[in-house]
Amino acid sequence: MASNRIVSTWRTYRSVGIVYRIGIAFVLGSLLGLAVGETATVLQPIGDLFVRLLTMLIVPIVVFTLLMGVRQLTPSTLGKLGGQVVALYAVTSAVAVAVGLAVSNAIQPGSRGLESLLAEAEPQSAEAPSATEVVLNIVPTNPLGAMAEGSVLPTIFFVVVFGLALALVQEETDDPAISSGIETFFDLAEAGAEAMFKVVWGVMEFGVLGVFALMASVFGAAGVDAIVPFALLIVTMLVAAVVHIGVVYLGGFVVGILGQSPFSFLSGAREAMVTALSIRSSSGTLPVTMSDADENLGVAERVYGFTLPLGATINMDGTAMYQGVAAIFAANVVGVNLTLADQFAVVSVAVLASIGTAGVPGSGLIMLTLVLTQLGLPLEIVGVVAGVDPILDRIRTMVNVTGDLAVTTAVAKWNGAVDFTTGVWSDGVRSSLAD
Ligand code: ASP
Numbered sequence: 495m496a497s498n499r500i501v502s503t504w505r506t507y508r509s510v511g512i513v514y515r516i517g518i519a520f521v522l523g524s525l526l527g528l529a530v531g532e533t534a535t536v537l538q539p540i541g542d543l544f545v546r547l548l549t550m551l552i553v554p555i556v557v558f559t560l561l562m563g564v565r566q567l568t569p570s571t572l573g574k575l576g577g578q579v580v581a582l583y584a585v586t587s588a589v590a591v592a593v594g595l596a597v598s599n600a601i602q603p604g605s606r607g608l609e610s611l612l613a614e615a616e617p618q619s620a621e622a623p624s625a626t627e628v629v630l631n632i633v634p635t636n637p638l639g640a641m642a643e644g645s646v647l648p649t650i651f652f653v654v655v656f657g658l659a660l661a662l663v664q665e666e667t668d669d670p671a672i673s674s675g676i677e678t679f680f681d682l683a684e685a686g687a688e689a690m691f692k693v694v695w696g697v698m699e700f701g702v703l704g705v706f707a708l709m710a711s712v713f714g715a716a717g718v719d720a721i722v723p724f725a726l727l728i729v730t731m732l733v734a735a736v737v738h739i740g741v742v743y744l745g746g747f748v749v750g751i752l753g754q755s756p757f758s759f760l761s762g763a764r765e766a767m768v769t770a771l772s773i774r775s776s777s778g779t780l781p782v783t784m785s786d787a788d789e790n791l792g793v794a795e796r797v798y799g800f801t802l803p804l805g806a807t808i809n810m811d812g813t814a815m816y817q818g819v820a821a822i823f824a825a826n827v828v829g830v831n832l833t834l835a836d837q838f839a840v841v842s843v844a845v846l847a848s849i850g851t852a853g854v855p856g857s858g859l860i861m862l863t864l865v866l867t868q869l870g871l872p873l874e875i876v877g878v879v880a881g882v883d884p885i886l887d888r889i890r891t892m893v894n895v896t897g898d899l900a901v902t903t904a905v906a907k908w909n910g911a912v913d914f915t916t917g918v919w920s921d922g923v924r925s926s927l928a929d
Pocket of ligand 1: 774775776777810812813851852853854855856857858859887890891894
């Protein structure tokens with residue numbers, strides 16, 4: 495009797511889409527944290543477990559999907575795809591900084607008596623890697639080492655080179671053993687990717703608990719008092735994020751380029767967006783982003799297998815936007831006005847900083863030191879906003895992964911690699927394994 499009840503409760507629970515369950519966990523966890531305070535941080539390990547499970551999937555999912563994608567690419571189509579995607583990633587990041595600057599110029603988020611905080615904060619600094627270093631680091635000295643360390647760019651580089659070589663050898667060889675060996679390689683990659691996507695959804699089931707725990711500990715540690723002075727900054731970032739997602743991604747990309755409904759796109763991207771909000775890491779969210787592209791948005795792996803890992807590493811619109819917002823915030827706190835020339839400088843530094851920012855929690859905050867240095871503003875500002883960064887970072891990361899998916903879907907359309915008869919595009923019917 496009791497066991498029947500348990501089974502039927504479990505079924506009812508599972509019948510609710512995973513993203514709604516995670517959303518509810520997000521809200522309930524936040525409320526619990528605010529209600530009980532510091533004590534809620536005991537839940538942190540459960541949240542950490544969720545993040546570890548997702549992180550565990552990054553390298554295998556990138557290697558498998560990239561390999562199976564490269565099977566269908568020639569060096570010239572790969573070059574064309576790469577050019578398109580890098581150009582769009584850079585343009586959308588520059589627009590994001592402009593949106594961040596415009597919204598915060600309108601709101602002036604730091605103009606309310608925050609000067610006292612400045613006196614207490616420690617100056618922060620970070621070294622930007624040089625351009626030569628960034629380019630050299632794309633090539634791994636040891637491919638297995640790069641994979642073992644979870645370094646995405648060198649892994650992409652090696653897998654693309656290896657995959658293209660396999661495809662070329664297959665074209666040229668008359669040896670059936672080599673040819674069937676190569677087929678097996680590609681088939682293994684295909685099977686491995688499918689298996690990894692299965693695991694993603696299993697991990698997302700656990701994510702309901704994980705997100706509850708993460709949010710409870712964030713708000714438990716921060717508390718309302720720490721957040722209130724920064725409410726305007728949080729609101730500014732939220733408004734900028736909504737404007738950028740609404741105008742650029744939904745208006746420009748989904749309606750303008752894809753000719754599709756914005757609601758379908760949001761429905762297809764929602765697991766990735768909620769995961770990014772919860773774990774503050776575009777790299778950690780990558781397995782979910784890839785599975786959304788595959789199962790919901792109907793994008794072919796030959797495109798997303800390449801563009802999404804690349805996007806999680808170099809495309810950070812939310813992070814770029816934050817540099818613009820924070821620059822105005824810092825100028826407000828100090829009581830100076832940024833000239834138009836200053837603001838142009840912010841755009842270029844912020845785009846470069848966002849490219850160089852790793853898709854991990856809080857890295858955008860460290861990059862802020864570059865923008866502040868450029869503007870000659872006090873580096874203590876980084877210390878001032880660090881307390882609320884766990885909240886701002888969520889908004890940034892959500893914009894980051896949404897941008898990756900919007901650009902990926904657009905580039906996929908240009909290359910005939912998106913199927914608008916499946917997933918969320920066909921009458922809003924979702925093919926997600928989770929539902
Ligand atoms: N947490 C962000 C990300 O992973 C980077 C940042 O701190 O802005 O996308």
